[in-house]
Amino acid sequence: MKPFSLLYYIIMCALVAACANPGQGPDGGPYDETPPTVTLLSPQMGERDVKKVKKVTLGFSEAIKVENPSEKIVVSPPQHEQPEIKISGKRITVELVDSLLPNTTYTIDFSDAIKDATEGNPLGNFTYYFSTGELVDTMEVAGNVLNAADLNPVKGILVGLHHDLSDTAFSKLPFDRVARTDERGHFSIKGVAPGTYRIYALSDRDGDFKYSRGEEIAFSTQEIKPSSFADTRNDTLWADTVRYDSIRTISYTHYLPDDVVLLAFRGADQPRALLKTVRPRPESFTVYFTAPSKEIPTVRGLNFDAKDAFIEQRSAGNDTITYWISRREVAAIDSLRMLYSYMATNDSTGVNELRSDTLEIVPRLTNARLAQQQAAEKARWEKELERRHKKGDYSREQPPVAHLNFNEKFESPLPPNKNIDFLPAEPLIQVDTTKFHLFLREDSNLHAVPFILERRQLLRYTLLGSWRPGQQYRILVASAGGAVDTAAVVGLSGLVNKPLERDFSIAKADEMGSLFVMLTNADSTTIVQLLQSEKEIVRQVHVDAGRADFYYLKPGKYFLRCFFDANGNNQWDTGDYEQRRQPEAVYYYPQAIEVRANWDTDQAWDLKQWPLTAQKPAGLRQATNKNEQPSAHMKNLKRKGDKTPKQ
Numbered sequence: 192m193k194p195f196s197l198l199y200y201i202i203m204c205a206l207v208a209a210c211a212n213p214g215q216g217p218d219g220g221p222y223d224e225t226p227p228t229v230t231l232l233s234p235q236m237g238e239r240d241v242k243k244v245k246k247v248t249l250g251f252s253e254a255i256k257v258e259n260p261s262e263k264i265v266v267s268p269p270q271h272e273q274p275e276i277k278i279s280g281k282r283i284t285v286e287l288v289d290s291l292l293p294n295t296t297y298t299i300d301f302s303d304a305i306k307d308a309t310e311g312n313p314l315g316n317f318t319y320y321f322s323t324g325e326l327v328d329t330m331e332v333a334g335n336v337l338n339a340a341d342l343n344p345v346k347g348i349l350v351g352l353h354h355d356l357s358d359t360a361f362s363k364l365p366f367d368r369v370a371r372t373d374e375r376g377h378f379s380i381k382g383v384a385p386g387t388y389r390i391y392a393l394s395d396r397d398g399d400f401k402y403s404r405g406e407e408i409a410f411s412t413q414e415i416k417p418s419s420f421a422d423t424r425n426d427t428l429w430a431d432t433v434r435y436d437s438i439r440t441i442s443y444t445h446y447l448p449d450d451v452v453l454l455a456f457r458g459a460d461q462p463r464a465l466l467k468t469v470r471p472r473p474e475s476f477t478v479y480f481t482a483p484s485k486e487i488p489t490v491r492g493l494n495f496d497a498k499d500a501f502i503e504q505r506s507a508g509n510d511t512i513t514y515w516i517s518r519r520e521v522a523a524i525d526s527l528r529m530l531y532s533y534m535a536t537n538d539s540t541g542v543n544e545l546r547s548d549t550l551e552i553v554p555r556l557t558n559a560r561l562a563q564q565q566a567a568e569k570a571r572w573e574k575e576l577e578r579r580h581k582k583g584d585y586s587r588e589q590p591p592v593a594h595l596n597f598n599e600k601f602e603s604p605l606p607p608n609k610n611i612d613f614l615p616a617e618p619l620i621q622v623d624t625t626k627f628h629l630f631l632r633e634d635s636n637l638h639a640v641p642f643i644l645e646r647r648q649l650l651r652y653t654l655l656g657s658w659r660p661g662q663q664y665r666i667l668v669a670s671a672g673g674a675v676d677t678a679a680v681v682g683l684s685g686l687v688n689k690p691l692e693r694d695f696s697i698a699k700a701d702e703m704g705s706l707f708v709m710l711t712n713a714d715s716t717t718i719v720q721l722l723q724s725e726k727e728i729v730r731q732v733h734v735d736a737g738r739a740d741f742y743y744l745k746p747g748k749y750f751l752r753c754f755f756d757a758n759g760n761n762q763w764d765t766g767d768y769e770q771r772r773q774p775e776a777v778y779y780y781p782q783a784i785e786v787r788a789n790w791d792t793d794q795a796w797d798l799k800q801w802p803l804t805a806q807k808p809a810g811l812r813q814a815t816n817k818n819e820q821p822s823a824h825m826k827n828l829k830r831k832g833d834k835t836p837k838q
Contacts, residue, residue, distance in 0.1 A: 226312040227251040227305065231282075238321045247285045247299060247319065254280050254308040262347055263304040267368045267382060268295060269351070269400045273797055288374055298382035300370055318381050329444075330383035330417035334451025336392045336409055339774035340763060341725065342807045345455045348407065349395050352380060352388040353416065358771065361391050361410065365400035376804075388415040392453045404541055405462045408768060409453035419446045452803050456765045456774045459483065459508075462536040463543060470554045473522045474514045474617070474684055475560065482531070483508020484543065487531035490514070493549070495521050497529065502618045504649045507762075515618050525559070527552045595686035599666075603695035606703060607745040610691045611654040611666065617682045618680025626679030629656055632663040632694075640664075644653030661699040665681050667692050696802070701789040704746055708739040711797040716757060722750040725811050746788045750808050751780035751796065779806040 231250025234241050257264070260276045264285075273289035285299055298320045305314040332352065336345040343486035351366025367388070370380040392409035393402055399418065402408055423447035425438050461482035470476035480486070487509060490497045500521045505515040516522040526549050535546040572590050579587070596616035601609070624644050630637035643655045654666070668679045678687030708719060719739035720731040729749065732739050739753075754763045754777045766774040778798040786792055 196544075206558070211346065224310070224312060225307075226314050227253050227255050227307045229314075229317075229534070232319065234321050236319060236321070237327055239325055241297075241321045241326060241717040242291070244321075245287055247287070247321075249283045249285075249319065251281045251283075251305075251314075255283070255314075256306055256308045256311075257283065257301075258306045260304060263302040263371065263373075265300045265302075265369055265371045267298045267300065267370070267380070268292065269366055269369045269382075273398075274665050274787040277697045294322075294326075294384040296320060296322045296324075296326075296328040296384070297369075300379075300381060302371070304375060306835065316379070320382050328382050328384040330385060330419065331381050331449075332383055332388075332390065332415055332417055332445035332451065333377070333379040333381055333446070333449040334453065336372050336378065336453045336455050337376055337803060339454035339456040339766065340408070340777060342777060342779060342803055343394070343813050344374070345407075346372055346374050346376065348372050348409075349393045349400070350378040350380060350457060351391055351393065351400065352383065353391070354386060354388055356389050356414065357385065361408075361768070362402045366393075367390075370398065383417050385417060388417075390415050390451060390453065392455050402768065403721055404460070405457070407455050407457050409455040410699070410768060410771075410773075411451070411453060412771070415448065417446065417448075419444050421445070431787070450802070454766075454774060454803075458769075459765050460767065460769070464535055465531075465533065465548065468550060468552050470527075470552045472556050473554045473558050475513055475527070476527070477511065477554050477556075478512040478531070480510045482536075483510045485509070485539065485633055486534040488512065488531060491530040491532075492521075493528040493530060495527060495529075500648070504618075506714050517618075517620075517683060523558055525553055525557045532541075545577055593686055594689040595680065595682040595684075597668075597680060598710070599691065599693070602697070604698035604702065605658065605695055606698050606745070607658045607660050607700075608743045610656065612647075613652040613654070615650055615652070615680065615682060617684060617686075619652075619680050620683055621678070621681035622646075622652070623679050626669040626677075627654070628667040629654070630665040630667070630671070631659070632665065637665060658697045660697050660747065663694065663696050665694050698743070698745075702746075703743045704788055705791045706737075706741040706744060706749065706784065706786055707791060707793050708741075708751065709793070709795050710734055710737055710739060710753070712797070712799045713737065714755070716755050716759070717753050718756050718761065719751060719753045722752055722811070723747070744786045746786055748783045748785055748810070750783055750811055751794075752800065753778050778803075779808060779811070781806050782806055783810050 227394065228251065229249060230252050231248065232250040234244055255278070256736070258739060264276060266274050266285070266287070270287065270289045274288060275286040275288075277284045283305070287297075291297070298318055301317045301319070303313050303315075303316055305317060306312060322328070334350075336348055336350060338345055346769070349366070349369055349371055351369040351463070352358045353364065354367050355364055368380050368383055372378045372380045372392075388413050391402070392407075393400070394407035396406055397403055423440050423442050426440055426441050459482075462809050463480055463482040463484055466481050468476060468478050483506075486743040487503075490501065500516060500518050502515040502517050504515065506512070508512050521527070527547065530547055531550045532545060532547040534543045536543050536741065569590065576588075579585070598614045598616075599611060600614055601611040605611075622644070627642070627644055629640050629642045631640045633640075640656065645653050645655065656664070658664075668688060669677070680688045706721070710717065710719070713734045717734040718731055719734060721729045721741055721744075723729055729744075730741055732741065733756075734753075754775050756762075757775055758764060761778065764775050764827065766772050780794070780796050781801055784792065784794055
């Protein structure tokens, strides 16, 4: 055979072989659905009296890959020195650096990390084990870890058991046995000896398998006593990739408890430090901290007099504080030097103590740069004015006036139980309520009606009216020519509001709906929140006589969440391990509720009817495995569907 013909023959044979490989895709037959099988274990699975082994080897029937080995593979008891994991072709080796403990069952939990290298068929949840003593401990403890605030599953957090039942064991001793949660927040701790345990979850940022301040945790005051019994389950046998053949009954050992629920949280007493300072413009700057504190920081000016120099806008926990500069001579200083005193955590003792730092705060947009911008804008306007004059246009002889951004926030039609908010861009130094006017339109005539203007927050004012459903209104906020003496409001910078004139209506009663919730296992401390999304709280009310009533709702889909406000501060509060206090209990109604116009919806809700793991509504659940590829079985099903002749 000629060389060219031989080369052609070899290439064609290779192509035919590739097409015949079931793992090659749609043109080569069905996708391979067979997961890898274990062909080698050294030491053997369940081997006893293993004394000196340092390397565990696993062999498989085909080339494999291991996803996120550092996250998914967990050795128990926990290792002080992290094991070295190597993947090569059909083999995995795990080198144990720590010395083996006597009379101890060791487990290496691979979770669902092992898959074949071609189609990604998972081996399944696989755990390898051996013992350094004469007995192998086989008990298991399983359950789920949920975020205490929103019941979302917590992925990748450690869950551990302590045989020491004292409260101090969590912070002073490493776990006896550990596992890690998967994407669903599920965990299974294997190789557990009979006995009594306490169970915890821990983010373990420092890798010592002990609780340190600032770490995310969960704890239970109930003791864990592993047990087991003989049980059966039904498994489906498939005839091919799309049809099942039969269902068979499988006998297995059922380990308990398998329904532990841990609620993870970060304590309010987090390590506190000054994170950063930001001064976008000369008239204000903001200081950010890593954690809240009840103590309010103090400022001592080093190149300015700090007395009465600031209006402070503080968050609820004083972890974000904006300082509005109330004196213009201070705002005119581009580099403000100050001695800033605040509570911070001592890295050595872990105790919050007073700390003083010298800060030098410079605006991103300096006064000089701001003056240049204003001069450039004035020059552009003068050139434009000159061009208009040449054309004989003398209609706009005054330069444009800068106004205070005084955004009104309300909707039209406005629900009868809502009001109008004004959100100034800076603190106000003058508010003239005589420049605010509210009119009711009747038969094309406007009649002045009473209202109240309240300051709810530093940068929020609310206009409250006695609204009539279905009626038309007009709001008028006066200002003339930008003059301070004719303005309704004057900001800290001296800017005044623009004139505002806006018509709006109040929703008709038959355009709105109502929702009446009757609660079981709630009490007077329970607060019910009506949600349209996880972060959008439409309204919240206290339970009164077992009811939570929501009037004047826009038609649409809503969700229900509640929490027990144990300290009566009208907000959800986290837990505290030092005080052995759990986070305030949170519950969800597991389905969306449809509110219809001109309709009263009654909804019964037993808070404990569903387990916490089944309460989060589908419309509020966080998406998981966004980048997960479809399995070979699903791809085969899709191919079969695509090839089915259309009727």
